Amino acid sequence: xxxxxxxxxxxxxxxxxxxxxxxxxxxxxxxxxxxxxxxxxxxxxxxxxxxxxxxxxxxxxxxxxxxxxxxxxxxxxxxxxxxxxxxxxxxxxxxxxxxxxxxxxxxxxxxxxxxxxxxxxxxxxxxxxxxxxxxxxxxxxxxxxxxxxxxxxxxxxxxxxxxxxxxxxxxxxxxxxxxxxxxxxxxxxxxxxxxxxxxxxxxxxxxxxxxxxxxxxxxxxxxxxxxxxxxxxxxxxxxxxxxxxxxxxxxxxxxxxxxxxxxxxxxxxxxxxxxxxxxxxx
Amino acid sequence: xxxxxxxxxxxxxxxxxxxxxxxxxxxxxxxxxxxxxxxxxxxxxxxxxxxxxxxxxxxxxxxxxxxxxxxxxxxxxxxxxxxxxxxxxxxxxxxxxxxxxxxxxxxxxxxxxxxxxxxxxxxxxxxxxxxxxxxxxxxxxxxxxxxxxxxxxxxxxxxxxxxxxxxxxxxxxxxxxxxxxxxxxxxxxxxxxxxxxxxxxxxxxxxxxxxxxxxxxxxxxxxxxxxxxxxxxxxxxxxxxxxxxxxxxxxxxxxxxxxxxxxxxxxxxxxxxxxxxxxxxxxxxxxxxxxxxxxxxxxxxxxxxxxxxxxxxxxxxxxxxxxxxxxxxxxxxxxxxxxxxxxxxxxxxxxxxxxxxxxxxxxxxxxxxxxxxxxxxxxxxxxxxxxxxxxxxxxxxxxxxxxxxxxxxxxxxxxxxxxxxxxxxxxxxxxxxxxxxxxxxxxxxxxxxxxxxxxxxxxxxxxxxxxxxxxxxxxxxxxxxxxxxxxxxxxxxxxxxxxxxxxxxxxxxxxxxxxxxxxxxxxxxxxxxxxxxxxxxxxxxxxxxxxxxxxxxxxxxxxxxx
Numbered sequence: 001x002x003x004x005x006x007x008x009x010x011x012x013x014x015x016x017x018x019x020x021x022x023x024x025x026x027x028x029x030x031x032x033x034x035x036x037x038x039x040x041x042x043x044x045x046x047x048x049x050x051x052x053x054x055x056x057x058x059x060x061x062x063x064x065x066x067x068x069x070x071x072x073x074x075x076x077x078x079x080x081x082x083x084x085x086x087x088x089x090x091x092x093x094x095x096x097x098x099x100x101x102x103x104x105x106x107x108x109x110x111x112x113x114x115x116x117x118x119x120x121x122x123x124x125x126x127x128x129x130x131x132x133x134x135x136x137x138x139x140x141x142x143x144x145x146x147x148x149x150x151x152x153x154x155x156x157x158x159x160x161x162x163x164x165x166x167x168x169x170x171x172x173x174x175x176x177x178x179x180x181x182x183x184x185x186x187x188x189x190x191x192x193x194x195x196x197x198x199x200x201x202x203x204x205x206x207x208x209x210x211x212x213x214x215x216x217x218x219x220x221x222x223x224x225x226x227x228x229x230x231x232x233x234x235x236x237x238x239x240x241x242x243x244x245x246x247x248x249x250x251x252x253x254x255x256x257x258x259x260x261x262x263x264x265x266x267x268x269x270x271x272x273x274x275x276x277x278x279x280x281x282x
Numbered sequence: 283x284x285x286x287x288x289x290x291x292x293x294x295x296x297x298x299x300x301x302x303x304x305x306x307x308x309x310x311x312x313x314x315x316x317x318x319x320x321x322x323x324x325x326x327x328x329x330x331x332x333x334x335x336x337x338x339x340x341x342x343x344x345x346x347x348x349x350x351x352x353x354x355x356x357x358x359x360x361x362x363x364x365x366x367x368x369x370x371x372x373x374x375x376x377x378x379x380x381x382x383x384x385x386x387x388x389x390x391x392x393x394x395x396x397x398x399x400x401x402x403x404x405x406x407x408x409x410x411x412x413x414x415x416x417x418x419x420x421x422x423x424x425x426x427x428x429x430x431x432x433x434x435x436x437x438x439x440x441x442x443x444x445x446x447x448x449x450x451x452x453x454x455x456x457x458x459x460x461x462x463x464x465x466x467x468x469x470x471x472x473x474x475x476x477x478x479x480x481x482x483x484x485x486x487x488x489x490x491x492x493x494x495x496x497x498x499x500x501x502x503x504x505x506x507x508x509x510x511x512x513x514x515x516x517x518x519x520x521x522x523x524x525x526x527x528x529x530x531x532x533x534x535x536x537x538x539x540x541x542x543x544x545x546x547x548x549x550x551x552x553x554x555x556x557x558x559x560x561x562x563x564x565x566x567x568x569x570x571x572x573x574x575x576x577x578x579x580x581x582x583x584x585x586x587x588x589x590x591x592x593x594x595x596x597x598x599x600x601x602x603x604x605x606x607x608x609x610x611x612x613x614x615x616x617x618x619x620x621x622x623x624x625x626x627x628x629x630x631x632x633x634x635x636x637x638x639x640x641x642x643x644x645x646x647x648x649x650x651x652x653x654x655x656x657x658x659x660x661x662x663x664x665x666x667x668x669x670x671x672x673x674x675x676x677x678x679x680x681x682x683x684x685x686x687x688x689x690x691x692x693x694x695x696x697x698x699x700x701x702x703x704x705x706x707x708x709x710x711x712x713x714x715x716x717x718x719x720x721x722x723x724x725x726x727x728x729x730x731x732x733x734x735x736x737x738x739x740x741x742x743x744x745x746x747x748x749x750x751x752x753x754x755x756x757x758x759x760x761x762x763x764x765x766x767x768x769x770x771x772x773x774x775x776x777x778x779x780x781x782x783x784x785x786x787x788x789x790x791x792x793x794x795x796x797x798x799x800x801x802x803x804x805x806x807x808x809x810x811x812x813x814x815x816x817x818x819x820x821x822x823x824x825x826x827x828x829x830x831x832x833x834x835x836x837x838x839x840x841x842x843x844x
Contacts, residue, residue, distance in 0.1 A: 044383075047383070049382075049383060049386055072388055072389045072391065077387040079383035082381075082384070083380060083381040084381065085295060085381065086377065087298045087299060088295055092291055092294065092295075095287065096288065096291045097384075097385075098287075099285045099287040099288045099291070099390070100385060100389070100391060100394070101389060102389050102390055142384065
């Protein structure tokens with residue numbers, strides 16, 4: 001279990017996290033928020049790489065400030081900007097991380113992970129030759145070495161093609177229930193497909209935490225859809241400024257989803273994306 | 283703490299970086315230069331036992347190899363070595379700084395810097411050890427009077443490794459401070475030059491130079507100082523260097539805290555390392571200085587030689603840092619004539635043999651030829667009853683005698699039946715440019731035992747030629763003639779150099795045969811060939827000798843003057 005109480009982090013005058021209270025059980029938990037909302041700061045504090053300015057955070061009862069080694073022993077971490085030693089081959093990099101994690105006989109586990117992430121064929125190549133997607137898969141494999149109880153993944157699908165993103169989401173869903181996975185992303189689709197619960201960070205504060213369905217329910221009956229002729233789009237968007245959630249091409253016009261009732265519009269069931277955008281813009 | 287797998291992988295990654303190639307190339311160059319030393323073709327003789335005529339102790343001179351390793355890191359080579367190692371070290375650090383995550387989120391993340399230090403220093407030490415390996419193969423570069431046995435090799439290796447570890451840790455600290463590979467490398471280079479300059483082979487003797495000398499440990503495994511000039515200080519210097527490594531590693535880590543992504547990290551282990559490092563440096567450094575000061579007399583060498591003080595304790599150095607005595611298994615003490623033997627010498631001589639020789643006038647030469655003065659001296663020797671001098675010393679003298687015998691036979695032309703002996707002045711302080719010698723010319727001078735065989739022969743031929751009392755160029759000719767009696771090819775090489783000098787092309791000779799070969803020959807022909815017209819005169823005498831027969835020609839020179 002991860003528990004944060006009044007957790008704050010300042011970078012000089014900039015407040016990256018503000019009194020965050022959050023509890024995460026063994027589950028795949030989503031951390032959603034726009035760029036700069038404080039997601040990476042929160043993850044790095046949990047990964048013991050960054051000390052909080054105030055407040056407290058524990059991972060399975062271990063304090064992030066005072067029990068760093070204990071946390072690291074149960075932690076798998078895929079950072080947002082993942083780069084492997086360029087002079088290592090893929091297999092050597094996993095061996096290196098295994099040694100850093102203190103895994104005694106890692107060979108079988110490394111081969112299993114290489115197979116699982118479809119890396120076997122390129123495991124002999126140096127990582128500097130890896131594409132972004134392959135490097136990401138390697139990053140996930142290294143995070144899983146040692147079968148960690150806690151897996152922190154920060155923007156894991158950035159730079160992946162649709163097929164790889166789908167594969168990664170499948171993998172997250174396959175993880176067993178005895179593990180805590182914290183998935184930090186700004187991509188709503190990833191959360192929608194993998195998490196039952198989430199927290200939304202907005203300007204360093206928790207704007208929502210609870211079930212995905214709860215966030216959607218919050219905006220039930222408040223989201224409307226209307227089709228606007230192509231010639232009127234600019235005028236209408238200016239008129240509805242601040243309420244528009246998404247727009248989408250439809251036939252000869254544009255389908256606009258927005259918050260609140262509108263002439264000619266129909267109430268629709270909000271998607272997670274609608275609810276998230278509505279929350280962020282509120 | 284250290285995982286061998288991590289070190290192995292670091293070394294593997296290191297060897298894939300081209301930055302280690304210059305070091306390897308330089309090391310290979312040194313190796314092959316030493317292998318070919320003494321001849322155009324490599325003189326391969328596997329082993330390290332000295333070629334004594336008498337009984338040999340087999341592997342006892344393994345220490346020569348270890349000493350070569352230390353020398354590699356102390357003289358001019360050390361400047362280039364430190365530069366190459368700095369580049370290797372910073373290249374090894376770059377990925378860790380760039381890809382800190384997720385490495386540092388692992389239980390052993392805190393050991394990464396230390397692992398890199400071990401990997402880089404082990405690899406560099408291995409390369410430098412290889413460069414000294416020619417001492418295994420080529421007897422021409424094995425010096426004598428290095429009586430270390432194989433049992434000292436671990437000490438040499440450990441000392442070398444710690445020394446390089448200091449360099450690597452320094453690179454890591456500087457790189458963390460500057461985040462610039464080139465500034466780091468240049469700073470390391472400047473610091474190494476400053477170390478050599480401040481405490482190296484130049485300048486007046488001083489406490490700093492004594493300290494440096496203890497690090498240098500030039501003669502620390504010889505018959506007079508089996509484990510260093512001061513054994514305690516030798517061990518303390520290891521402690522001091524380990525302390526330096528710890529401090530520098532801690533600085534490397536602390537320096538990162540200036541950067542946003544490291545701010546606020548307060549690893550307790552780092553503080554412990556820093557405190558431990560400071561304790562070791564202060565303890566080790568203070569201990570060395572104390573140990574050295576205990577061995578420095580309160581009087582100067584002038585005070586002693588002019589009879590103003592008594593040599594009342596076994597001090598190794600005088601207050602002006604002149605070598606006085608080393609109270610080892612074999613001890614030699616020079617005293618002013620008429621001075622009573624100090625009680626501490628008599629005490630050390632109990633159950634051993636004590637002999638006193640009146641040597642007569644000796645010359646005490648100061649730094650760079652300054653302050654030369656004469657004094658009447660006696661020599662007091664203390665040795666085990668069974669052996670008046672070390673077997674190795676006997677062996678070295680026998681070897682030398684064997685080498686110069688052909689020269690002496692030829693020199694009978696002008697020496698006649700005059701008795702010729704070998705005078706050995708020991709112990710001496712090879713490190714300081716301070717010389718004790720007897721008036722006149724002798725076959726041996728103070729450094730002769732520390733020279734390779736060919737250099738010894740040329741030095742002896744020059745000394746024998748001097749005894750003819752003829753003009754300079756004639757003496758140079760005689761020296762080549764004498765050498766021809768021992769080795770015709772070497773004499774031809776000497777003549778070749780004279781021809782090149784006559785044509786003002788001596789640099790081409792160096793390009794062809796190397797600087798060491800030229801230096802050896804110059805020991806024999808001396809400055810006479812550099813005098814105006816000197817080289818031409820030497821060649822003229824040689825051609826006359828070839829035409830008339832050298833013996834006849836030399837007799838005519840001796841009879842008619844030159």
